[in-house]
Amino acid sequence: MPLTPYTRPADGQVRLLTKVARMYHERGVRQADIAAALNISQAKVSRLLKRAETVGIVRTIVTVAPGVYAELEERLEDRYGLAEAVVVDVDPEADERELLASLGAGAAAYLEATLSGGDRIGVSSWSQTILAMVDRMRPFTVRGATEVVQLLGGIGAPEAQSHSNRILGELARTLGADPVYVQAPGVVADPAIRDSLLSDPSMQEVTRHWNELTMAIMGIGSIEPSDVLATSGNAFADDERRSLIDQGAVGDICHRIFRADGSLVRGALDDRIIAITVENLLRIPRRVGIAGGDRKLEAIHGALAGDWVTTLVTDLRSAEALAER
Amino acid sequence: MPLTPYTRPADGQVRLLTKVARMYHERGVRQADIAAALNISQAKVSRLLKRAETVGIVRTIVTVAPGVYAELEERLEDRYGLAEAVVVDVDPEADERELLASLGAGAAAYLEATLSGGDRIGVSSWSQTILAMVDRMRPFTVRGATEVVQLLGGIGAPEAQSHSNRILGELARTLGADPVYVQAPGVVADPAIRDSLLSDPSMQEVTRHWNELTMAIMGIGSIEPSDVLATSGNAFADDERRSLIDQGAVGDICHRIFRADGSLVRGALDDRIIAITVENLLRIPRRVGIAGGDRKLEAIHGALAGDWVTTLVTDLRSAEALAER
DNA sequence: GCCGAGAGTGAATATCCTTTCGTTAGCGAA
DNA sequence: TTCGCTAACGAAAGGATATTCACTCTCGGC
Numbered sequence: 001m002p003l004t005p006y007t008r009p010a011d012g013q014v015r016l017l018t019k020v021a022r023m024y025h026e027r028g029v030r031q032a033d034i035a036a037a038l039n040i041s042q043a044k045v046s047r048l049l050k051r052a053e054t055v056g057i058v059r060t061i062v063t064v065a066p067g068v069y070a071e072l073e074e075r076l077e078d079r080y081g082l083a084e085a086v087v088v089d090v091d092p093e094a095d096e097r098e099l100l101a102s103l104g105a106g107a108a109a110y111l112e113a114t115l116s117g118g119d120r121i122g123v124s125s126w127s128q129t130i131l132a133m134v135d136r137m138r139p140f141t142v143r144g145a146t147e148v149v150q151l152l153g154g155i156g157a158p159e160a161q162s163h164s165n166r167i168l169g170e171l172a173r174t175l176g177a178d179p180v181y182v183q184a185p186g187v188v189a190d191p192a193i194r195d196s197l198l199s200d201p202s203m204q205e206v207t208r209h210w211n212e213l214t215m216a217i218m219g220i221g222s223i224e225p226s227d228v229l230a231t232s233g234n235a236f237a238d239d240e241r242r243s244l245i246d247q248g249a250v251g252d253i254c255h256r257i258f259r260a261d262g263s264l265v266r267g268a269l270d271d272r273i274i275a276i277t278v279e280n281l282l283r284i285p286r287r288v289g290i291a292g293g294d295r296k297l298e299a300i301h302g303a304l305a306g307d308w309v310t311t312l313v314t315d316l317r318s319a320e321a322l323a324e325r
Numbered sequence: 326m327p328l329t330p331y332t333r334p335a336d337g338q339v340r341l342l343t344k345v346a347r348m349y350h351e352r353g354v355r356q357a358d359i360a361a362a363l364n365i366s367q368a369k370v371s372r373l374l375k376r377a378e379t380v381g382i383v384r385t386i387v388t389v390a391p392g393v394y395a396e397l398e399e400r401l402e403d404r405y406g407l408a409e410a411v412v413v414d415v416d417p418e419a420d421e422r423e424l425l426a427s428l429g430a431g432a433a434a435y436l437e438a439t440l441s442g443g444d445r446i447g448v449s450s451w452s453q454t455i456l457a458m459v460d461r462m463r464p465f466t467v468r469g470a471t472e473v474v475q476l477l478g479g480i481g482a483p484e485a486q487s488h489s490n491r492i493l494g495e496l497a498r499t500l501g502a503d504p505v506y507v508q509a510p511g512v513v514a515d516p517a518i519r520d521s522l523l524s525d526p527s528m529q530e531v532t533r534h535w536n537e538l539t540m541a542i543m544g545i546g547s548i549e550p551s552d553v554l555a556t557s558g559n560a561f562a563d564d565e566r567r568s569l570i571d572q573g574a575v576g577d578i579c580h581r582i583f584r585a586d587g588s589l590v591r592g593a594l595d596d597r598i599i600a601i602t603v604e605n606l607l608r609i610p611r612r613v614g615i616a617g618g619d620r621k622l623e624a625i626h627g628a629l630a631g632d633w634v635t636t637l638v639t640d641l642r643s644a645e646a647l648a649e650r
Numbered sequence: 651g652c653c654g655a656g657a658g659t660g661a662a663t664a665t666c667c668t669t670t671c672g673t674t675a676g677c678g679a680a
Numbered sequence: 681t682t683c684g685c686t687a688a689c690g691a692a693a694g695g696a697t698a699t700t701c702a703c704t705c706t707c708g709g710c
Contacts (some may be wrong), residue, residue, distance in 0.1 A: 014390050016438050021387045021393050037408055039439050041660050060385035068339055109381050119384045204361050366690050
């Protein structure tokens, strides 16, 4: 089930619903005043608001208590040399959806709290988790960042692409930042194609942005491709994956593959990938990784061991398992 | 200003906050019941919930669908003190035809959402834009208004006249309202003619209606006469127009001419015009102006600056330009 | 063409929530 | 101990919101 039904009732009502919802929830206008301003009855405003909620235009989410697990967070920080760990309270019985929702909410809260304004942020916009986060951010009243840049190629199967672009666009909007898109696929068939793409002026521009990032927000992938990746046409072929696993690969960040100890798996794949380079990636001061769930445990561990991230947002169960090691 | 301070109440309070927030927002339990369950007072539950919100445990977000320009509308409203702004999504490359179609559709949707029944509506039926709107309205399920009145003289060249009358008649029909026609030209050659016309009983009747309008729907004209006007015989003569421009005129509403700062251009023309008076016009509580396109930008700005309208329906590009100023 | 089900409406009202108010408890300084 | 001072509390008042109600109009079936 998709996290957000992005198509909704469609009728011209949507505009009105949005307008009323924003007045009420963001500006705090009372229903009676909204009614007066829009020349409708208060009862109607109430009904519109209810409708906006059921339709999904308005969502209220309860972020699971940031900081409840201060002690656990500290252990993680010490154990892996993290700048910060954020542990999110998720019912261990929860399904994937709920896990994503909680991680997203936690990450959103973390970002809202720590973004100050001047950041230039790179985003691995292929991630379900990142999507969940973006969906849970409130618009910033002040500029939250100056620019938001895709960290890897965003073009794939059409519907997955818009996914990726939507993530970036929406993030840019909520942060009041300029979006920078990567107009290229994530993985191409041949190194030569990659090189020609990279030499394109628009990609040169992107590369320049990649050099100047102050922060990165990234999902952490386990080596079996996630759903999005699988359907996007950007996943690696089966035999490639087997070969990677043979080399000890457990996970990836921005399509850069690493082992359980965090070491980079170099291979033929590297030069078919259009993404920020490993060097540039590791040069970014704040690298926030967001991931959780048993499936990703190995990958997260690798990411921590190899210093791929400086900040981790994860769920309670994973955090405990990671702290144990 | 960051939205949420990441520092938190630290202690077990957070647990309680989350628990209460969950019960309330996710399970929909009433505050009184929560209070009973947790052995605290209902007032305390209310306070806890408020706290949870300010601390960031509870966040409610309003997602804005693409093609809806809530922020921009709000900016326009603030900037010009409008009761409501409606920004219509039009491809900036679109031609005049498409622009009109979109504006019309937007205005129609706005009216359908906001008209409740008791309104007495004045219409400047000379406008192409209004025509586009009327063509796009669906018949009302309930009576949308009690009467619809022309705001200015409707008689000119025969085919333009029927234009004007058709607009009014059709609008009256879709709204289930009584039409009130102005059986006179919009501009006459001599003040004396105007006076004699105005003293006619049927015009007296119309004037009475003009006094009691609750709403006006008007096109905004740029100072160069639009096509309809030009061919209608109602346009002002060339030298008159030049003289107006010399006085700083940029646009008109119901043949009342204003400058870029919104101030009324008084002149000999005034008493040759058969239309609602400026005083009566400005006394109408809701004055909806519909216009868009580069050509009209100055005129729209004047209309906003001079408070000629309380509600504006315009296109994306114009809205952005207007919000900038 | 008549009927009944259904959707939608605003006014009035019932319900629910927030805030005020007077009180108490905790804490530090005198 | 006494005296502020602050924070927190519940009861109740006062506001804000959800819902009921009576009504209108549509639409589909007969």
